[in-house]
Amino acid sequence: MQKPNFPGRVAFQFLAVICFFTLQACSQLSPDSPAMEKLKTSLKIPSSLDWSDPDPCQWTKVDCQENRVTRIQIPSKNIDGTLPPELKNLTQLTIFEVMNNRINGPIPSLAGLTQLQEANFHNNNFSSFPSDFFTGLTSLTSIHLDNNPFEPWEIPKSLKEATYLKTLSANNANIKGKFPDFFDPETFPSLTELHLASNNLEGELPAEFSGSMIQSLWVNGQSLNGTIEVIQNMSSLTEVWLHENKFSGPLPDFSMLTQLRNLSLRDNHFTGIVPLSLVNLKSLYIVNLTNNELQGPTPRFAADVVVDMNVGSNRFCLDDPGVACDDRVNILLSIVESVGYPVSFADEWKGNDPCDNWIGIVCDRGDIVSVLFRKRGLTGTISTKFSMLTSLRTLDLADNNLTGIIPTELATLPKLARLDVSNNRIYGKVPYFRHDVNVITAGNREIGKDRVPTLRGRSPGGDSASNPSGNGEKKTNKGTVLGCTIGVVGGLSLLVLVIFLCARKRKHTSKIQSPTTLRVHRHHSGEQGVKITVLGPNVTGQSETFSNVSSGPTDVHMVESGGMAISIQVLKNVTNNFSEENILGKGGFGTVYKGELHDGTKIAVKRMESGALSMKGLAEFKAEIAVFTKVRHRHLVANLGYCLDGNERLLVYEYMPQGTLSRHLFNWKDEGLKPLDWTRRLAIALDVARGVEYLHGLAQQSFIHRDLKPSNILLGDDMLAKVADFGLVRLAPLDGKHSVETRLAGTFGYMAPEYAVTGRVTTKVDVFSFGVILMELISGRKALDETQPEESLHLVTWFRRTYVNKDTFRKVIDKTIQLDEEKLASIRTVSELACHCGAREPNRRPDMSHAVNVLSSLVELWKPAQPDSDDIYGIDLELTLPQALKKWQALENSNLNESSSFLASTDTTQTSIPGFPFGFAESFRSADAR
Ligand SMILES: *[C@@H]1O[C@H](CO)[C@@H](O)[C@H](O)[C@H]1NC(C)=O
Numbered sequence: 045m046q047k048p049n050f051p052g053r054v055a056f057q058f059l060a061v062i063c064f065f066t067l068q069a070c071s072q073l074s075p076d077s078p079a080m081e082k083l084k085t086s087l088k089i090p091s092s093l094d095w096s097d098p099d100p101c102q103w104t105k106v107d108c109q110e111n112r113v114t115r116i117q118i119p120s121k122n123i124d125g126t127l128p129p130e131l132k133n134l135t136q137l138t139i140f141e142v143m144n145n146r147i148n149g150p151i152p153s154l155a156g157l158t159q160l161q162e163a164n165f166h167n168n169n170f171s172s173f174p175s176d177f178f179t180g181l182t183s184l185t186s187i188h189l190d191n192n193p194f195e196p197w198e199i200p201k202s203l204k205e206a207t208y209l210k211t212l213s214a215n216n217a218n219i220k221g222k223f224p225d226f227f228d229p230e231t232f233p234s235l236t237e238l239h240l241a242s243n244n245l246e247g248e249l250p251a252e253f254s255g256s257m258i259q260s261l262w263v264n265g266q267s268l269n270g271t272i273e274v275i276q277n278m279s280s281l282t283e284v285w286l287h288e289n290k291f292s293g294p295l296p297d298f299s300m301l302t303q304l305r306n307l308s309l310r311d312n313h314f315t316g317i318v319p320l321s322l323v324n325l326k327s328l329y330i331v332n333l334t335n336n337e338l339q340g341p342t343p344r345f346a347a348d349v350v351v352d353m354n355v356g357s358n359r360f361c362l363d364d365p366g367v368a369c370d371d372r373v374n375i376l377l378s379i380v381e382s383v384g385y386p387v388s389f390a391d392e393w394k395g396n397d398p399c400d401n402w403i404g405i406v407c408d409r410g411d412i413v414s415v416l417f418r419k420r421g422l423t424g425t426i427s428t429k430f431s432m433l434t435s436l437r438t439l440d441l442a443d444n445n446l447t448g449i450i451p452t453e454l455a456t457l458p459k460l461a462r463l464d465v466s467n468n469r470i471y472g473k474v475p476y477f478r479h480d481v482n483v484i485t486a487g488n489r490e491i492g493k494d495r496v497p498t499l500r501g502r503s504p505g506g507d508s509a510s511n512p513s514g515n516g517e518k519k520t521n522k523g524t525v526l527g528c529t530i531g532v533v534g535g536l537s538l539l540v541l542v543i544f545l546c547a548r549k550r551k552h553t554s555k556i557q558s559p560t561t562l563r564v565h566r567h568h569s570g571e572q573g574v575k576i577t578v579l580g581p582n583v584t585g586q587s588e589t590f591s592n593v594s595s596g597p598t599d600v601h602m603v604e605s606g607g608m609a610i611s612i613q614v615l616k617n618v619t620n621n622f623s624e625e626n627i628l629g630k631g632g633f634g635t636v637y638k639g640e641l642h643d644g645t646k647i648a649v650k651r652m653e654s655g656a657l658s659m660k661g662l663a664e665f666k667a668e669i670a671v672f673t674k675v676r677h678r679h680l681v682a683n684l685g686y687c688l689d690g691n692e693r694l695l696v697y698e699y700m701p702q703g704t705l706s707r708h709l710f711n712w713k714d715e716g717l718k719p720l721d722w723t724r725r726l727a728i729a730l731d732v733a734r735g736v737e738y739l740h741g742l743a744q745q746s747f748i749h750r751d752l753k754p755s756n757i758l759l760g761d762d763m764l765a766k767v768a769d770f771g772l773v774r775l776a777p778l779d780g781k782h783s784v785e786t787r788l789a790g791t792f793g794y795m796a797p798e799y800a801v802t803g804r805v806t807t808k809v810d811v812f813s814f815g816v817i818l819m820e821l822i823s824g825r826k827a828l829d830e831t832q833p834e835e836s837l838h839l840v841t842w843f844r845r846t847y848v849n850k851d852t853f854r855k856v857i858d859k860t861i862q863l864d865e866e867k868l869a870s871i872r873t874v875s876e877l878a879c880h881c882g883a884r885e886p887n888r889r890p891d892m893s894h895a896v897n898v899l900s901s902l903v904e905l906w907k908p909a910q911p912d913s914d915d916i917y918g919i920d921l922e923l924t925l926p927q928a929l930k931k932w933q934a935l936e937n938s939n940l941n942e943s944s945s946f947l948a949s950t951d952t953t954q955t956s957i958p959g960f961p962f963g964f965a966e967s968f969r970s971a972d973a974r
Pocket residue numbers: 078079082130133
């Protein structure tokens with residue numbers, strides 16, 4: 045299939061012919077002319093830029109597609125005018141770049157430019173930034189606003205709509221106020237670069253950063269404060285610039301930040317001990333710690349780490365890196381950990397001898413005998429570590445805001461004479477102290493009460509600095525009792541609920557269990573999603589043991605992002621031990637078998653040729669699986685699972701009973717089928733366009749199919765078409781600007797010329813193939829038809845030549861299509877679209893969304909689209925892609941417990957005509973390391 049079966053001659057001719065063919069340029073003036081004229085006068089475009097032609101599409105640094113302006117790129121041109129509000133009228137604009145000029149006046153709102161992907165305004169003299177700027181900018185991936193003398197502005201709410209955003213850069217742009225509360229990974233799943241340095245931001249880093257994909261975070265040079273605890277959950281970070289702010293508190297745990305290279309914390313008020321999780325971080329390359337109040341031993345980083353940590357600019361106990369502090373220092377630091385390492389102590393506890401004038405510490409011959417922390421504004425809990433100060437006689441913690449209990453450990457202090465915790469928010473029973481210890485607890489409203497911790501509260505007495513909220517002084521005795529009761533009752537009902545759910549789930553599961561039944565378990569695995577394990581037969585009970593399966597549960601977790609591992613035993617059973625009779629077809633690297641589950645559900649199982657895959661292949665197999673699990677759409681053949689077992693690599697797909705589009709389009713006579721009528725062809729074209737549009741525009745990544753052709757389009761019983769074979773799918777850069785270089789893969793006749801010649805691939809490669817498929821649907825002829833005379837052997841060339849000529853137009857139409865005026869008009873429109881998609885120059889080809897628009901307008905003439913609500917992975921086409929993705933994710937989450945019905949949901953009661961996705965294994969042949 046993918047093998048170039050045709051003689052090299054043919055391919056060469058096809059390339060030669062196609063390269064000489066050019067679409068006739070349209071001489072009509074662009075509808076964007078008025079707005080562009082405004083832009084020209086408003087910006088006072090210098091004559092060095094040739095913007096004189098009446099047609100803006102002819103101007104230098106301006107690009108058009110279909111006569112609409114798509115790109116304006118005029119950086120560094122010494123321009124000093126203003127931007128006109130009519131910029132908004134350029135609705136097809138994708139890239140707008142005016143950086144490094146001297147442009148004045150406000151940045152106009154671009155609200156509604158849904159195509160806009162990149163906007164660069166940096167290094168100008170812009171005076172203001174509109175708050176509705178981002179409204180409707182659903183394609184925006186990158187914006188730069190740096191170094192403009194804007195009037196003070198806050199990060200606008202409208203930013204929320206730019207959910208594709210990867211880069212937001214606005215350093216030195218006069219931003220004020222706090223971080224908004226929507227910088228969460230759900231709103232911005234792709235955000236990797238957030239550069240907001242040298243502004244006037246205040247407040248804390250938002251908690252919503254937790255779990256974000258941000259890699260590069262610059263917020264240095266302003267008035268941010270609070271702790272930086274949240275960055276411990278930002279595991280994608282590579283570069284963190286927090287310097288020159290007012291951050292305080294201890295450094296967080298860095299163990300999840302395994303990509304972190306560059307960490308700049310200098311000129312803040314960080315206190316506490318530099319955590320080993322930072323010191324030992326393998327990825328670390330540069331770390332700046334100068335001018336903080338860091339305590340404990342001077343950290344010793346690996347030799348290859350560039351460290352900026354001026355001696356004396358912190359509060360380390362000793363100057364020599366890696367040398368441990370005095371024991372008493374260690375104990376005192378561990379004690380103040382539970383109150384968040386207050387700056388006041390850090391400021392005044394210098395050196396390595398606590399008996400040398402440390403505030404709050406009184407010594408007697410080198411032993412700490414008194415700790416006097418009265419009225420120091422402490423919040424947090426009383427540390428258990430006080431018990432390590434064995435000489436302690438007086439402990440005064442009065443007049444603070446301490447909460448939690450008095451730890452029983454304090455009662456072990458042998459010399460303690462006086463403990464004063466008055467006027468705090470301490471609660472709980474006072475431990476039994478020796479009778480001669482003077483324990484003062486006045487002014488703690490809940491002291492002495494035997495508190496039962498509520499379900500939500502943490503256990504009291506821990507060393508954590510966080511306070512259980514809601515335990516305020518105002519709470520009365522009754523209130524507490526009530527709270528406890530609610531806690532207990534709540535706990536009980538929770539328990540009942542859990543039991544109920546378990547029982548329900550068990551029942552649900554057992555419904556599909558029988559000795560030869562698939563048993564499906566979903567494991568929650570962190571936040572990444574869900575893993576399904578399908579257990580083999582002969583397993584009894586709920587235990588998760590595998591029988592006759594060499595891949596243990598650990599294998600299941602090898603593929604990230606919620607793959608669906610299926611045991612080889614199950615697949616052997618359902619395919620009759622891969623019997624000859626079950627073969628649906630052979631192709632590429634493997635054989636596709638039909639499988640039938642006990643309940644009649646049919647599946648297609650692709651088994652790779654063993655030995656064909658190297659270790660590299662294995663890694664790629666896993667990578668591809670990870671991709672699969674993210675790619676789900678009504679018009680893409682669903683991958684239901686995979687199996688990795690020794691040398692065996694298998695993939696399980698949904699079974700498509702009506703087989704390939706080529707069967708119905710080219711082989712219908714031999715197969716005894718009816719030819720497809722035009723309405724059907726149109727619907728299929730739209731299905732395919734929607735599937736490919738989804739692939740190209742998935743929220744986080746864009747995928748390129750690279751091998752679209754009728755044999756990779758499968759039909760269901762309802763003749764709903766789905767795109768199959770993602771074996772050649774590659775990640776595409778979302779902006780479409782760059783291209784990925786790959787080893788050639790694909791099929792002659794469908795391959796875009798620039799791809800065939802250079803091997804460079806963008807999404808436009810698929811658009812070309814789609815154009816060819818449209819031509820095939822119209823003509824019923826194959827892309828390369830060796831039965832044809834040489835001049836019409838290559839469909840694209842022949843189609844164009846025949847179609848443009850009015851007299852010969854009808855010749856392109858398949859004879860089996862019954863024509864009327866309406867259909868003829870429709871075919872004409874689709875022919876136009878086909879030529880447009882099949883344009884020689886990739887930048888003349890439209891995006892798939894354009895094809896979807898054209899086709900859906902035609903399909904609606906006959907058949908209003910019917911929403912299939914029962915398709916759980918169906919995408920509501922009214923939604924924008926990011927919205928749709930979110931909805932799908934939500935659906936997936938809500939369907940966690942419906943796993944079994946998912947596998948069993950494919951309804952196949954009808955014909956057994958083969959349908960199978962082919963060629964997945966091609967990826968191993970074609971994929972390259974870059
Ligand atoms: C811009 O669009 C608005 C409304 O769509 C229209 O009224 C106006 O004439 C357009 N201006 C230019 C210069 O195209």
